[in-house]
Amino acid sequence: MPVRIQTKDFDAGAEVAALRRDNPKVGAVASFIGVCRDANDGGAVTKMTLEHYPGMTEKALDKIVSEAKSRWEVMDVLVVHRVGELKPTDQIVLVVVTGAHRGEAFAACEFIMDYLKTRAPLWKKEETPLGARWVEARSSDDEAAQRWEPPKSSAA
Amino acid sequence: MKIKVLYLASLREQLGRPGEDLEISPAGSTVAGLRALLMARGGAWQTVLAQGKALRVAVNQEMAQPTTPVKPGDEIAFFPPVTGG
Numbered sequence: 001m002p003v004r005i006q007t008k009d010f011d012a013g014a015e016v017a018a019l020r021r022d023n024p025k026v027g028a029v030a031s032f033i034g035v036c037r038d039a040n041d042g043g044a045v046t047k048m049t050l051e052h053y054p055g056m057t058e059k060a061l062d063k064i065v066s067e068a069k070s071r072w073e074v075m076d077v078l079v080v081h082r083v084g085e086l087k088p089t090d091q092i093v094l095v096v097v098t099g100a101h102r103g104e105a106f107a108a109c110e111f112i113m114d115y116l117k118t119r120a121p122l123w124k125k126e127e128t129p130l131g132a133r134w135v136e137a138r139s140s141d142d143e144a145a146q147r148w149e150p151p152k153s154s155a156a
Numbered sequence: 157m158k159i160k161v162l163y164l165a166s167l168r169e170q171l172g173r174p175g176e177d178l179e180i181s182p183a184g185s186t187v188a189g190l191r192a193l194l195m196a197r198g199g200a201w202q203t204v205l206a207q208g209k210a211l212r213v214a215v216n217q218e219m220a221q222p223t224t225p226v227k228p229g230d231e232i233a234f235f236p237p238v239t240g241g
Contacts, residue, residue: 059217
């Protein structure tokens with residue numbers, strides 16, 4: 001399964017090793033780990049809770065992985081996203097992409113994260129000294145995702 | 157027709173329920189129609205689902221548009237813009 005939603009932590013080293021095991025064609029492994037910060041929007045964050053839409057979240061991530069594989073020459077992809085209660089310094093998300101060369105692996109990894117942040121049904125609620133608040137979507141995330149859109153056809 | 161409606165994340169809290177099984181009239185046979193039927197309940201429904209609010213809708217776990225049809229047995233989810241990662 002290239003996509004996993006789980007409450008428990010992940011071991012990035014073990015996941016990378018498993019993904020490229022016995023594949024001598026792999027020349028590049030690109031990975032990204034998203035981590036829970038202790039501050040957001042200028043305020044302290046003591047804890048966060050991640051919620052997902054069981055079923056749809058996995059489907060949406062599968063679709064993003066399929067699209068990445070169709071757009072770049074990569075071999076294997078793994079996405080692990082945690083849900084439930086997390087605290088600052090905890091790992092949130094892992095994306096690993098293997099391929100023959102780094103350029104394609106880097107691009108696919110970044111694309112997957114940009115699309116995950118704007119298209120996968122996941123929501124963060126932060127606990128702050130002033131109370132709990134749902135994290136607002138950022139326009140900078142939309143802009144990051146938009147740069148991967150194919151150019152619009154000029155045909156009428 | 158019978159449908160299942162889900163309210164996720166902040167919408168669940170604002171509307172005070174995680175979802176419900178509904179029997180709706182043909183007026184609710186599109187996403188926009190269903191949204192209007194729910195808004196007609198007034199109170200929080202009217203403000204939380206108001207036009208112009210950043211809101212996403214999925215039908216059978218696929219992202220939907222206002223014109224997307226709603227059919228018997230469908231699962232329709234209302235939720236805010238996503239913030240994972």
